[in-house]
Amino acid sequence: MPGIVGPPFPEDVPTHPLLVVDYQLIKAGDHDETEKLWRAATQLGFWYLKNHGADAEVDAMFEMGSDFMELPIDDKMQFEQGDNGASFGYKARGVNAIDEKGNRDSTEFINVSKDDALAFPEVVHRTYPGILTARMDTVIRPFVDKSLEVNGTLIGVLNTKLGLPEGTLAQLHNPAERSGCVARVIRTPPKDGPIDDEKAMLAAHTDFGSLSFLHNRIGGLQVLPPGTDKWQYVRPLPGHAICNIGDSMHIFSGGILRSNMHRVIPPPGEQAKFERYSLVYFTRASDSVELRALVDDSPLIAAAVADAPNAQARFWPGVSAQEWLQRRVRNQRLSHFKGPESFKSWMGTEDVSSMVKTRTSVESAAVRQVAA
Ligand SMILES: O=C(O)CCC(=O)C(=O)O
Ligand SMILES: [Fe+2]
Numbered sequence: 001m002p003g004i005v006g007p008p009f010p011e012d013v014p015t016h017p018l019l020v021v022d023y024q025l026i027k028a029g030d031h032d033e034t035e036k037l038w039r040a041a042t043q044l045g046f047w048y049l050k051n052h053g054a055d056a057e058v059d060a061m062f063e064m065g066s067d068f069m070e071l072p073i074d075d076k077m078q079f080e081q082g083d084n085g086a087s088f089g090y091k092a093r094g095v096n097a098i099d100e101k102g103n104r105d106s107t108e109f110i111n112v113s114k115d116d117a118l119a120f121p122e123v124v125h126r127t128y129p130g131i132l133t134a135r136m137d138t139v140i141r142p143f144v145d146k147s148l149e150v151n152g153t154l155i156g157v158l159n160t161k162l163g164l165p166e167g168t169l170a171q172l173h174n175p176a177e178r179s180g181c182v183a184r185v186i187r188t189p190p191k192d193g194p195i196d197d198e199k200a201m202l203a204a205h206t207d208f209g210s211l212s213f214l215h216n217r218i219g220g221l222q223v224l225p226p227g228t229d230k231w232q233y234v235r236p237l238p239g240h241a242i243c244n245i246g247d248s249m250h251i252f253s254g255g256i257l258r259s260n261m262h263r264v265i266p267p268p269g270e271q272a273k274f275e276r277y278s279l280v281y282f283t284r285a286s287d288s289v290e291l292r293a294l295v296d297d298s299p300l301i302a303a304a305v306a307d308a309p310n311a312q313a314r315f316w317p318g319v320s321a322q323e324w325l326q327r328r329v330r331n332q333r334l335s336h337f338k339g340p341e342s343f344k345s346w347m348g349t350e351d352v353s354s355m356v357k358t359r360t361s362v363e364s365a366a367v368r369q370v371a372a
Pocket of ligand 2: 262
């Protein structure tokens with residue numbers, strides 16, 4: 001399948017190592033593995049997840065996604081998500097700004113709502129093309145179910161480590177309630193000519209929701225490690241998912257969990273000549289959940305917030321999960337772009353992430369205090 005398989009990631013390109021977390025050990029309650037997950041979620045906010053048991057579901061999603069992407073553009077445009085902050089359906093290439101100059105992204109994706117997948121054939125948010133609906137029961141729903149299980153388990157472990165009463169985060173992410181949770185297949189075109197490091201295919205961002213379960217086959221994903229201004233590739237490892245924390249978990253935890261900046265640029269070396277596909281399941285809080293630090297439920301979170309600068313603005317944005325998502329999706333569209341200030345209006349917790357040095361030392365202090 002084009003872009004799903006390709007030449008190997010080059011050996012001589014520097015990469016940022018991620019901790020490898022074993023999902024089966026996490027499920028078994030292994031103490032060391034739980035500590036490793038906690039380190040990964042608090043320090044970088046990204047980790048590899050092995051033994052997640054979703055390989056077959058992931059393969060089937062890639063195949064379906066590539067069948068969809070091969071459709072004529074006019075067919076895909078029937079399902080475009082539009083300019084009003086809707087995040088379900090097709091997003092065409094070039095409709096989003098990637099920077100303050102208004103350069104265009106070069107990523108297209110198809111987002112299937114968790115609510116639509118679980119309720120199918122009932123329509124909760126919108127309809128999807130036949131290539132998707134024909135595989136809703138056999139491909140999309142199994143992938144959604146598996147992703148919900150994996151992300152739900154990881155969120156449960158983080159709930160305990162954050163000192164929250166059992167089930168607190170689970171209740172905020174109840175699959176039975178409406179949310180912005182989506183399964184997304186992404187395609188970027190091959191790169192022709194030299195790699196322009198400044199021209200991201202997918203803008204530098206933090207994820208809008210709570211926890212992302214990402215599947216990469218070809219390189220291109222980069223992270224901005226804390227305390228640096230140097231982007232580094234993440235090497236795709238066969239059978240390993242890449243998980244990362246998003247804005248809502250950063251806010252719920254009073255900044256203890258890290259929602260780290262990342263972007264997609266052309267893959268390195270020979271891989272750049274190939275189309276690139278990736279697949280993500282985004283777990284997001286239920287639409288009506290208010291985004292706020294859970295200080296009343298955990299002394300650890302209360303201590304972290306007490307120590308954090310700008311706590312009120314950062315951890316009490318005064319919006320629901322749905323409003324946060326809609327703002328970020330809508331304000332990134334070029335149709336709303338009016339210059340550098342409007343570009344900033346789509347940002348999430350990355351405003352603070354860009355002050356990497358300040359934030360890292362403060363947050364390390366919070367984590368140290370919490371761990372003591
Ligand atoms: O394609 C990737 O590797 C990353 C995608 C991503 O960061 C996103 O869709 O939020
Ligand atoms: Fe992302």
